[in-house]
Amino acid sequence: MLPLSFSSKLPDAGTTIFTVMSALAIEHNAVNLGQGFPDFPMNQELACLAAKAITDGYNQYAPMAGWMPLRESIAEKVDFLYSLSVDPDSEITIVPGGTCAIYCALTAILQPGDEVIVFEPAYDSYIPNILVNKAVPIKIPLSIPDFRIDWNSVKSAITEKTRAIVINTPHNPTGSILSASDLQQLSALVKGTGIYVVSDEVYEHLVFDGKQHESVLRYPELFARSFVCYSFGKVYNCTGWKLGYCISPAELTTEFRKIYQFNAFSAFTPTQVAIASFLKNHAVYLELSQQMQENRDYFINLMRATDFNLLHSSGSYFICGTYERISDEPDKDLALRLTKEAGVVTIPVSAFYQDSTEKRILRFCFSKKKETLELAVDRLIKYLGH
Numbered sequence: 001m002l003p004l005s006f007s008s009k010l011p012d013a014g015t016t017i018f019t020v021m022s023a024l025a026i027e028h029n030a031v032n033l034g035q036g037f038p039d040f041p042m043n044q045e046l047a048c049l050a051a052k053a054i055t056d057g058y059n060q061y062a063p064m065a066g067w068m069p070l071r072e073s074i075a076e077k078v079d080f081l082y083s084l085s086v087d088p089d090s091e092i093t094i095v096p097g098g099t100c101a102i103y104c105a106l107t108a109i110l111q112p113g114d115e116v117i118v119f120e121p122a123y124d125s126y127i128p129n130i131l132v133n134k135a136v137p138i139k140i141p142l143s144i145p146d147f148r149i150d151w152n153s154v155k156s157a158i159t160e161k162t163r164a165i166v167i168n169t170p171h172n173p174t175g176s177i178l179s180a181s182d183l184q185q186l187s188a189l190v191k192g193t194g195i196y197v198v199s200d201e202v203y204e205h206l207v208f209d210g211k212q213h214e215s216v217l218r219y220p221e222l223f224a225r226s227f228v229c230y231s232f233g234k235v236y237n238c239t240g241w242k243l244g245y246c247i248s249p250a251e252l253t254t255e256f257r258k259i260y261q262f263n264a265f266s267a268f269t270p271t272q273v274a275i276a277s278f279l280k281n282h283a284v285y286l287e288l289s290q291q292m293q294e295n296r297d298y299f300i301n302l303m304r305a306t307d308f309n310l311l312h313s314s315g316s317y318f319i320c321g322t323y324e325r326i327s328d329e330p331d332k333d334l335a336l337r338l339t340k341e342a343g344v345v346t347i348p349v350s351a352f353y354q355d356s357t358e359k360r361i362l363r364f365c366f367s368k369k370k371e372t373l374e375l376a377v378d379r380l381i382k383y384l385g386h
């Protein structure tokens with residue numbers, strides 16, 4: 001034995017629930033409504049542009065902050081959608097995925113002992129990102145079943161050590177969205193403080209029922225203290241491309257890039273070249289909400305034949321369901337049983353909470369072909385009965 005020893009940076013972290021459940025889906029030949037990825041083809045025009053970028057020779061390092069024409073297209077899109085002028089040179093950084101953007105943002109600002117307010121259920125990377133920086137997650141539960149933020153609780157949780165608040169709209173895993181009033185309350189709470197905002201908006205183009213996405217970018221005062229994180233994987237149904245970006249004011253971007261340059265340094269060049277031109281086609285992303293809303297509604301209709309009680313989803317790829325008429329077992333147990341015995345993979349929402357209190361909510365991903373959704377619900381009905 002070598003005389004080596006170290007203490008784990010994340011002693012309580014296992015393998016992410018998405019990896020675990022997708023591996024089980026393969027093992028049990030189950031329909032995967034767990035991990036959030038589409039099973040339909042991505043836009044073929046964009047796929048061809050990426051292939052062309054490779055054969056055209058765009059195969060060397062992109063600039064650290066990203067391919068400039070892509071940053072310019074993003075700035076144009078931000079102006080078009082949110083009426084905010086951002087500088088592509090000093091305020092936009094392209095990174096390999098939203099996960100990387102969130103990590104770099106938190107790492108750029110956190111010192112040991114800083115407190116970060118997060119809302120649970122929370123996307124699974126936030127709390128480990130906080131812990132790895134030796135900062136302290138201050139967890140505030142979202143209300144059940146509508147998963148809203150109680151801003152009075154946030155106000156009471158703020159201390160002199162609060163360094164950041166992480167928000168996520170549309171929300172994974174619940175599909176809830178923040179309203180203009182939420183953003184205004186957040187803005188009022190942080191005004192005059194040293195609190196930063198990390199806003200995870202990877203599902204910005206998946207907002208249903210005619211509602212509008214309330215981006216931090218619509219609120220210049222809030223943006224002045226924010227890192228706003230996005231993912232092209234969710235925009236163009238190509239999660240495997242792992243391409244995202246962070247928009248933040250120049251001073252914050254400087255710190256963000258100090259971390260990022262020694263992390264990934266730069267992102268895959270051909271997809272940046274491809275999206276730089278494709279992003280100018282507004283119609284493609286403007287249609288996404290309607291398309292995904294149809295998937296949501298199709299799934300909700302199919303699920304009426306089961307005893308699940310689906311909660312409301314206003315955006316994202318996801319909808320949650322409770323199952324009091326089916327079983328009283330904890331969601332992790334039910335998710336495992338449904339995988340092995342019904343052949344359907346879901347995600348137990350307790351995986352998005354840090355404490356071990358049992359939860360009884362499953363998350364279903366509906367960004368799937370109709371046939372996939374039909375097969376999954378058929379299997380649920382056969383196994384659970386009506």
Ligand code: PMP
Binds near residue numbers: 097098100172232
């Ligand atoms: N945030 C949320 C809320 C997500 O659901 C995901 C996963 N898609 C990410 C961030 C990470 O995005 P990416 O796959 O681009 O890293």
Ligand code: GLN
Binds near residue numbers: 016018036172
């Ligand atoms: N965001 C996806 C989900 O919530 C998964 C991403 C991942 O596997 N890291 O299912």
